[in-house]
Amino acid sequence: MTLWPKREPESRGEPEIPHDAPLDSLRYVVLDTELTSLEHRTNRLLSVGAVRMQGASIRLGEQFYRMVNPEVEIPAESVVIHQIRSDDVKGAESTSKILDELNHFIRGTVLVGHCAHIDLKILRKEMTQTGHTLENPAIDTARVHHWLLRQGRYSEDLTLQLEKLDLETVAKAYGLNPENAHHALADAFLTAQVWQKMLVTLQNKGIISLKKLLKIGGAK
Amino acid sequence: MASRPLSDSVVSDNVVSFLRSIPPFQFLSLPELSKLTSQMTLDFFPKDTVILHAGHPASESLYVIQKGAVKLALRSQVGKQLTLDMRSEGEIFGLLSILGKDLARLDVTAAEDTLCYCIPAEQMQHLISSNAEVANYLLRTSLTRYMDRSLQELRTQTGLMGDTERLLYSLSVSDVPGSATLLCQQNTTIREAAQMLARSKATCVFVVNEKSEAVGIVTDRDFAEKVAAQALSLELPVTDIMSKPVVAVESSDRLFHALLAMVSRNIHHVLVTQQGRPASVLTAHDLMVLQGKSPLNVVRFIESQSTVQDLAAAQTRISGLVPLLLREGAKASHVTRVLAEVNDRLIAKILQLGEGRLGAAPVPYCWVVLGSEGRREQTFKTDQDNALIHSDLADEQAREYFTQLAAFAQDALSTCGYPLCPGNYMASNSRWRQPLRNWIHYFDTWITEAELHGTEDALIFFDMRPVAGDFALFQSLMTQTRQQLKDAGLFKSVLACVATTHKPPVGFFRSFVLERSGEHRNQLDLKTYGTGPIVNAARVFAVDAGIEQTNTADRLSALASNAGEHANLFSELHEAFEFLTLLRLECQLRQVREGQTLSNFIAPDSLTHLQRSLLKEAFRTVARAQASVEDTFRTAIWSTLGR
Structure with missing residues (x-):
């Protein structure tokens, strides 16, 4: 696998993504993170996985996966979920270096994540420590799915459906087979496949520009 | 990190293991597959998306279907779509387009929601030129599967290929450079014809009439066997030694038909005509060159045996034909037809051996096969379903002869691996070894006194086909039967x-x-x-x-x-x-x-x-x-x- 190459000479400033650009002309980075816990006050970034897309095409060679040494003990109840133990990340590179690489990987792209606000929140928190910034527009596939469901025909179980928006349920709704859940790269890839199909549905519903998309599914 | 079950290549690993399960990628090593994977994309095509357009610039990728199915279609000149093939999970498309490098030849449409791995054309070309196994597989499979119906459109593509085994089923007769034909008139003398043959490299001369239609063929064997052996005058017209009628195929026919003509008649020359006019000659040798192994080989093997024991070895060769034909993408009906022809040759050979032992038949007879054999629809080994029609002139002694001939054939067929018919529909059963008049009577009874249960058993006789002996006996039976079938409402209802x-x-x-x-x-x-x-x-x-x-x-x-x-x-x-x-x-x-x-x-x-x-x-x-x-x-x- 080709990991994203070492940093190229940094050009200044975030390239602006025109908000009226058609959705299938944009470059996306679909990402997912694993955390030490869900307690935002104390939690730390543990791993980040990301896949690049050109329009709806998933570029299998352009993947990003790093584990981070959180420098705190990883609670047992979370090890059970993501299977990353403190020992596994002892040799990992510093958070600062990894965020450097991540920033480079996502340059000029629209970020996509399932429940992306959680990922953005931890990334921003870590970035404040290391002096990075995160300016990319971001899309939450859970929100988009919620919007799409409500566009559909009213049905008895709609309320039920609207309550269950986890990645596994949504992926299944798109005919995908979730595997290796809670691995940041596997989940990012699964989300990318969901996003690939959503793009078609969205364009059929007349959502063709980033501006409209951010309105219905933007994440902050 | 070794303790972690999932590594940073969790996604690529899935792709690699998918590719590993499908040819031709199974021929690649793991590092090669990983490298290939890193150059691929995963694309989604909703149902009815036109993925490749005929006439548009060539495809930029080879597509491997991960999930879903696509339809490959040709657009006719009037814009009608002709579906050539469907491809589903684990199959590829876009290869021809990549190789052609000019325009896409076919419309490829998603028949359902479809996910494809896309390999850039450049990588694919590199792979084909560097890995012989991959090249061989790709060219063979993707070219044979639908060439059948799209031959006219795709013929130009085949110039790119080096592999020959598939050609029999994909090429037409005109694609093989046959030899030029030597033609002579009906009044040409044997001497002149022999001189013509000697001067050229040809192995046969066709005799044509005033309308330029070929009426006979003279091969170098005819000179040796007929002229020399019978000491004929060289000044006789060539028509005295020619074989007729001439077996011909149209230049637009597929090579398969030429092969079938040769196998079924055990001949080595077929005239190629263009709108009925002699154009060139195709020899068995031409086909053998194309086709390393061929049904013709098996027939030749059968012909050259002189004992039943030796003949038994033919059975393994016959069943070996099926995978060969299937692998080359022959249509099912072609496979069963080739099998039928080869089996027919085997039966004819067995009867020939029987006559060799028992002496020539005292009166004419016709050996017929029944049921699936009669329909030329056998798959693998089938039961012996056969019968014998002999002339009404047979006396007691002649009947005894046929009893022995049928018994010999039954044993020989068993030795060659054809199980006995459980229903005892075999010529060795005296009920199915009868003079013509009795057969006419049988059919008469089946047709006029049709009953649901009785007739069901007799059905295999309505798929009767002559294989050896005097076909005229069979023809007379059929003429009679057809007459009766004209208004046999009862029978048809059964x-x-x-x-x-x-x-x-x-x-x-x-x-x-x-x-x-x-x-x-x-x-x-x-x-x-x-x-x-x-x-x-x-x-x-x-x-x-x-x-x-x-x-x-x-x-x-x-x-x-x-x-x-x-x-x-x-x-x-x-x-x-x-x-x-x-x-x-x-x-x-x-x-x-x-x-x-x-x-x-x-x-x-x-x-x-x-x-x-x-x-x-x-x-x-x-x-x-x-x-x-x-x-x-x-x-x-x-x-x-x-x-």
Whole structure:
């Protein structure tokens, strides 16, 4: 696998993504993170996985996966979920270096994540420590799915459906087979496949520009 | 990090293991596969997306279907779409477009929501030029699968390929550079003809009439055997030694037909005509050059044996033909026809050996085969289903001769691996070894006194086909029979009943109705519910229309070209029959490989998604055909059941 190459000479400033650009002309980075816990006050970034897309095409060679040494003990109840133990990340590179690489990987792209606000929140928190910034527009596939469901025909179980928006349920709704859940790269890839199909549905519903998309599914 | 089950290549690993399971990527090493994966994309095409447009710039990728199915179609000049092929999970498309480098040749449309791995054309070209196994596989499979129907369009592409084994099924006669024909007039003398032959490199001369039609052929063997051996005058006209009629194929026919003509008549020269005019000559040698192994080889082997024991070795060669033909992408009906021709040669050879031992037959006889053999639809080994018609002139002594000949043939066929017929429909049974007048009587009884149960057993006789001996006996029998069939409403109604007995399992919720118990629980009987009803439906319609052919595919295309009200149904039925037969062949081929007993059962679970949907489609067509049998022969059926 080709990991994203070492940093190229940094050009200044975030390239602006025109908000009226058609959705299938944009470059996306679909990402997912694993955390030490869900307690935002104390939690730390543990791993980040990301896949690049050109329009709806998933570029299998352009993947990003790093584990981070959180420098705190990883609670047992979370090890059970993501299977990353403190020992596994002892040799990992510093958070600062990894965020450097991540920033480079996502340059000029629209970020996509399932429940992306959680990922953005931890990334921003870590970035404040290391002096990075995160300016990319971001899309939450859970929100988009919620919007799409409500566009559909009213049905008895709609309320039920609207309550269950986890990645596994949504992926299944798109005919995908979730595997290796809670691995940041596997989940990012699964989300990318969901996003690939959503793009078609969205364009059929007349959502063709980033501006409209951010309105219905933007994440902050 | 070694302790972690999932590494940073969790996604790529999945792709690699998918690719590893499908040819030709299975030929690549793991590092090669990983490298390839890193250059791929995963793309999604919703149902009905046109992925490649005919006439547009060539594809930029090779597509490997991860999930879903696509339809490959040609657009005719009037803009009509002709579906050539369906591709499903684990199959590829876009190869021709990549290789052609100019324009896409076909429309490729997503038949359902489809996910594809896309390999950039550049990488694919690199792979093809650097890995012979990959190249070989790709070129063979993707070129044979639909060349059949798209030959005209794709012919220009074949110039790119080096592999020859597939050509028999994909090329037309005109694609092979045959030798120029030598022609002479009917009044040419033997001497002049011999001189013509000596001056050229040709091995035969065709004799033409005033209308430039070939009426005979003289080969170098004719000079040796006829002229030299019989000390004929060299000043006699060449017509005295020529063989006739001339076996010819049109230049637009597929090479397969030329092969079939050679195999069935055991000849080595076929005239190639262009709109009926002699154009060139194709020899067995030309075909052998193209085709390392060939059915012709097997026939030659059969011909060269002089004892039954030696002949037995032919059986393994015959069954070896099936995978060969299937691998080369032959249509199912072609496979069964080649098998039938080869088996016919074997029977003829056995009878020849029998006559060698017992002396020449005292009166003319005709050896006929029945049932699936008569229809040229055998798959793998089949039972001996045969009978013997001899001249009415046979006396007691002659009858004794045929008793011995039939017994000899039965033993020889057993030795060659053909099991005895459990129903005892064999010429060794005196009931099925009768003079012509008795056979006429048999058919008369079956037709006029038709009864549902009695006739069902007699049906195999209505697919009778002559194989060796004097075919005139068979012809007389058929002339008589056809006369009687003209208004045999009762008999046709019985045929109609038989054709509608076994309803195909289109079942509830469009799922399959499977065997509920026994050895084949949860399996599907392809013969009883699939090919069988088609054979029976084709028979009743063919008998009704006075069509002479016995082969089901032939019957159906004759019926379709009659352009009656069911013309469309017949073409669809034809396709369904091809598909079901192919499925049977592939299923039995697997059973042979795994050393299982041959059966016609298939487990739907073992089929790909696409095969399952085609199977349902085929069953629906069968159901429609049965409905129209009932419709056409309704009144007659009622009166039969009411009796």
